[in-house]
Structures are given as C-alpha cells and as structure tokens.
Amino acid sequence: MTLYEHDVIVVGAGGAGLRAAIAAHESGADVAMVTKLHPVRSHTGAAEGGINAALKDGDDWHDHAYDTMKGSDYLGDAPAVETLCKDSPQETMQLEHWGMAFSREEDGRVSQRPFGGLSFPRTTYAGAETGHHLLHTMYEQVVKRGIQVYDEQYVMELAVTDEPEPEARTCYGCIGYDIKTGELNGFIASGGVVLATGGPGQMYAHTTNAVAQTGDGQAMAYRAGVPLQDMEFVxxxxxxxxxxxxxxxxxxxxxxxxxxxxxxxxxxxxxxxxxxxxxxxxxxxxxxxxxxxxxxxxxxxxxxxxxxxxxxxxxxxxxxxxxxxxxxxxxxxxxxxxxxxxxxxxxHYEMGGIETDENGETCISGLYAAGECACVSVHGANRLGGNALPELIVFGARAGRHAAGEDTGTPQIETGPSARIEDGDVEPPVELGAVKSTSTVADGGTKDDSPRSVVNATLEAERERVDRLMETDGINHADVRSDLQETMTANVNVFRNEDGLKQALRDIRDCRERYQSVGVSDPSRTYNTDLIQTIETRNLIDQAEVLTLGALARTEFRGAHWRQGYQERDDEEWLKHTMVAWNNGDPDLYYTDVLLEGEDKRYEPKIRSY
Ligand SMILES: Cc1cc2nc3c(=O)[nH]c(=O)nc-3n(C[C@H](O)[C@H](O)[C@H](O)COP(=O)(O)OP(=O)(O)OC[C@H]3O[C@@H](n4cnc5c(N)ncnc54)[C@H](O)[C@@H]3O)c2cc1C
Structure with missing residues (x-):
C-alpha cells in the first residue's frame, strides 16, 4: 500500500479530466490524474460529430443559449447554460491553438456543420472523429506539462469525513486499486478531488457506451452524500x-x-x-x-x-x-x-449526474465533478448533440482552476440538501437502498478528520472489501449485471409507464439482494477484471435505482422523459430538479428550483416544437 500526495487529484482522463488537469496545472497546482484506462482510451475518443461553439459571424452565444434552454425543455439552469455558451468559443479556439486538427473550409477557416436542435450550423468538428482528436490534443498538453498520470488505477471509493450533514463533510482523497499489481493505494489531495469519470451507459443492454462506462464517480459521490440530480433524463x-x-x-x-x-x-x-x-x-x-x-x-x-x-x-x-x-x-x-x-x-447519454455548481463544486468541501458524470445542469431534460464536448472543456477547466484555489466567481447555483424546496411523494413497490445498512453516515465516511487518517481509514475499509469479495465463493456479478441491463432496457427506455417502472424497481431490488452473495472467481491479483467488474456492478445498481425512482415520481412528459398517461409538460407541478441523496443507505427523494433567470433575460418556458 502506498500513499501519494498532490494538491489536486483528477479521477478520470477523458475530455473533462484532461481539461481539468491542464487548468489546475496552469493555476500552479501540483496535479495528478488517476484513471482506470489510459487517457487516450477514454470514451471521449468515441465522440464523432462535434463541439458546439458560436464562433462565426452571424452567430451569437445568446442564440446558442436559447437553443440549449429550449432543447433542455426548460430544465437547464440558465447561469450554467450561459456559462457554457459564452466560454465554448474560447475553449474551442484553445484546442485549435494546441493543434487540434479541425475540418476546414476551402479558405482555411474552421468548418461548422448543422446539428439537431440548433438554429445555426455551429458544430465544429474533426471529420467524424472529433473526440479522438480532442483527446490526443489534450493528452499532448498533459505530457508536455509533465502532469503525473497514474493509469490502470481503479478508484474504488472517496475518502470523506463523516459529519451527519453532507455540507459539513470534506473529501481528502480517494482509494485506487492498481489493476496491474492488485495493490491498493491512497491518494491524498490537499486542494480537491475532481471526478471526471464519464457516464453510466452500462446500466442498459443496448447502448452506444463502452464497457468502461459504469458511472463509478456518480455512485461514489452518491454514497459519500452528494445528491444525484435529474438522473431520470436519459x-x-x-x-x-x-x-x-x-x-x-x-x-x-x-x-x-x-x-x-x-x-x-x-x-x-x-x-x-x-x-x-x-x-x-x-x-x-x-x-x-x-x-x-x-x-x-x-x-x-x-x-x-x-x-x-x-x-x-x-x-x-x-x-x-x-x-x-x-x-x-x-x-x-x-x-x-x-x-x-x-x-x-x-x-447514449445521461443528462443527470453529480450535483455541482458552475465551478464544478459539490456540496462536500474539496469534491468536484465535471463532464458526463456531473450535472451542472446545462442539458436539463434533453441534451442537444454537440453540447457535451463543450461541457467537458468549459466546466473541466473551471473545476480544475477552482480546485487549484483560483477565484472563478461566486456561483449562482446552490448545492446540497439546503437547496431542497420540497420532499418527493412517491410509493415505491419495494424497499429501496442498502440491503443491510449498519452505517450511520455515508458509506465512505470516517470519524478521524486529518487528511492522512481519513484516507488511511478508507484504505483499510476498501482492503477488507476486496478481501471479502475475493474470498466469497458466491454468484458471478455478470448474471446480476445482465438482469439489471435487461430490466432497464425493457422498462426504463424511450417510452415509460408506471407498471414498467415499478417492475424495474422490483428487479433492481432483486439485483441488490443477489449482489450480497457475489464473489470473485478469478483468484489472481493482476489484471483481475472479474474483481473490477464486480465493484462496478454495485455502482450500476445504485444508479439504476436513483434513475428509476426519479422516473416513477415524475408524472409528466418533459424532454427525454415520456410517461404514459401524462402527455404534457407540466410546468406548474414539475418545473423542478429531481434530487436523490443516499441518506444512511436510504434514497431520499427531494426537489430543487430550476433557474430560468439569465444574465439579461428570463428563459420563459414555451411549447417545444421543431
Ligand atoms: C459514441 C459517442 C459519440 C459521441 N459524440 C459526441 C459528439 O460528437 N459531441 C458531443 O458533444 N458529445 C458526444 N458524445 C458525448 C460525449 O462524448 C461524452 O459525454 C463525453 O466524451 C464524456 O467525457 P468525460 O470526460 O466526462 O468521460 P469519459 O471520456 O468517459 O472519460 C472517463 C474517464 O474516467 C475514467 N474512470 C472511470 N471510472 C473510473 C474509476 N473508477 N477509477 C479511475 N478512473 C475511472 C476512465 O478511465 C476515463 O479516463 C458522444 C458519446 C458517445 C458514446
């Protein structure tokens, strides 16, 4: 077991993680990246179409913001949407200055193409391999700056203090499992941990997402006490x-x-x-x-x-x-x-995720999130194509800078349970949450509050978890995972109804109960994908439950969430963000306000037609 210490630890090395690391480094921090895949194997590399940025004459970030708010079915938060659209042009040009090979017009200017839901052809692209070029361009900058990358390190849990209220907790680092050696390592971050772990598409059987997309960051943040926001919007x-x-x-x-x-x-x-x-x-x-x-x-x-x-x-x-x-x-x-x-x-994409403000900060001190794992709420109920890549670079950079101690302005978005406006009112068909919870606080919590001892205590708990999984002669995680994927695909898909959502919750509970008896059959400590996937499966179960609970509660049709029997968007009742927090192992459903007030205008909800 080794303890590594840096100012900022970025977990994940896709587009969001790379941009966060470069920004933190530029702000003077000693930054390290910890990632289960080599950076250029991250899923951002699969992005094809492009990056939305109001770059050209005749275009304007205000129009991009309007299109994004409309596309979000008015569930995006205007301060975040406006930040995205204002900063995207300069961040896109920064990529160009770092050498990204954008497709060009005959006259040498960067090309832009039309994309769904956009009122101007503002999608900047590099052939149909935009993400691949984006990853390589930023990884070159990471190498050039000598930023430390711990790759093939699977982050299992966050090291967080255990105060009763999440807002009083601090994140001091995380625990990594070295996939090459089987060794567990502690990573101490004096400034902050930035989660940039990507989406959870593996909850579904039919997905564009790679097998590594298991939403580990969302699940770890959730169990540490950060609410997951708007997860029903897939x-x-x-x-x-x-x-x-x-x-x-x-x-x-x-x-x-x-x-x-x-x-x-x-x-x-x-x-x-x-x-x-x-x-x-x-x-x-x-x-x-x-x-x-x-x-x-x-x-x-x-x-x-x-x-x-x-x-x-x-x-x-x-x-x-x-x-x-x-x-x-x-x-x-x-x-x-x-x-x-x-x-x-x-x-394809999870609009919801770890609740953050415009600086990428969560309600837990020292814990940040950016990219697909986060929900700063630029996509609301439906993401426009080409709006995820700008999110990575805009909010990756902001989170990196803020974690490195730079002042990036006072956020308008309030995070954490104190933003609650109303409790959820839904009757799930089965008991939800942990099967046996003895914990009085979030899962990753520990009592001692010096950074080193919090990381050490979490390291010990994770070592016991790995040993237990390796020693159990139980069922294989793959059976549980495929049942979870099947029920999500059958019941929580494009069209949803009450019976199907309830069935999914029953199936998820069944998966959770069976998960108590999973064991790892591969006894080796090196490249033990059986072990990693077993841990990932628990993360998928937690997120599937949050998603389905939010979907069952939301009795309206908004953006990507279609509900049989509720064929209208209901702004009177449902113009609010869904939050689910892991309250002592029990999912706590509540709602917060949507911010429609922009810099100089209010985005009044209108009928969304195309
Ligand atoms: C096929 C496809 C095409 C797309 N095309 C576009 C497009 O054209 N335009 C657009 O705007 N959007 C597009 N999207 C969406 C967009 O590409 C993604 O949302 C975005 O790339 C996600 O980037 P990320 O940095 O958040 O995560 P990722 O790129 O997924 O990176 C996640 C990182 O986290 C690491 N990680 C995860 N879990 C752990 C763990 N437990 N421990 C350690 N490390 C971990 C991984 O190793 C990886 O480095 C597309 C998505 C897909 C699937």
Missing amino acids: QFHPTTLPSTGVLISEGVRGEGGILYNSEGERFMFEYGYANNDGELASRDVVARAEVTEANAGRGFEDDAVHLDMRHLGEERITDRLENIIHLATDFEGVNPLEEPMPVKPGQ
Missing part, C-alpha cells in the same frame, strides 16, 4: 446500429442523411413528427418517432428504420464522414455508399 440516440449499439453520428443527418420507414416514407415529415426540422429535430423527438414507426409495423427487422446517405455522394461522404463507412461495414455488414443503414434508438 438520452436515447436515434441512430445506433441494431446489432451492437455502435453510434452512427448525427453528423450524417447534419450533412443531409434521410430517415425512411419500411413503406419508403420520410416519416419525420410524413407523419408530422417534426414538420420544420425533420431528421434534424432534437434527439428525443427523433427517437420517439422511430419507436412509434416500428410499433406501427412500419419498421424493419429488429425494430429498425433506415438512414440513407447515398445521395450525398462518395466524395462528400469520404471527406466528412469516412468513419461512418467503416463503422457500418465492420459492425453491421452494410456498406452505406451502396445501401441505407438500419438504425434504432440506443442509450
């Missing part, structure tokens, strides 16, 4: 390959790709799903249209529809979307230069 991307869930970028529709049903109809217009924007309506609108078509018997095999881009011509496709040819050919056996691609909705 984005289902309308164009994923049916057999694998591999994403076909919105860039295809941005360049002019067309969706057809099995009758050969351009259904987005034919059936009035989006009479103005058609295929380029917001993702939730297109995903629902596709499922409706399939349910009406106008789909193809496996409930797919067709996405056709042949009319764009080989030259344009090869220039701007070459990657798509490889993905469709390799993963679906379809050459999109010669035939349409079958596509259907798949889990």
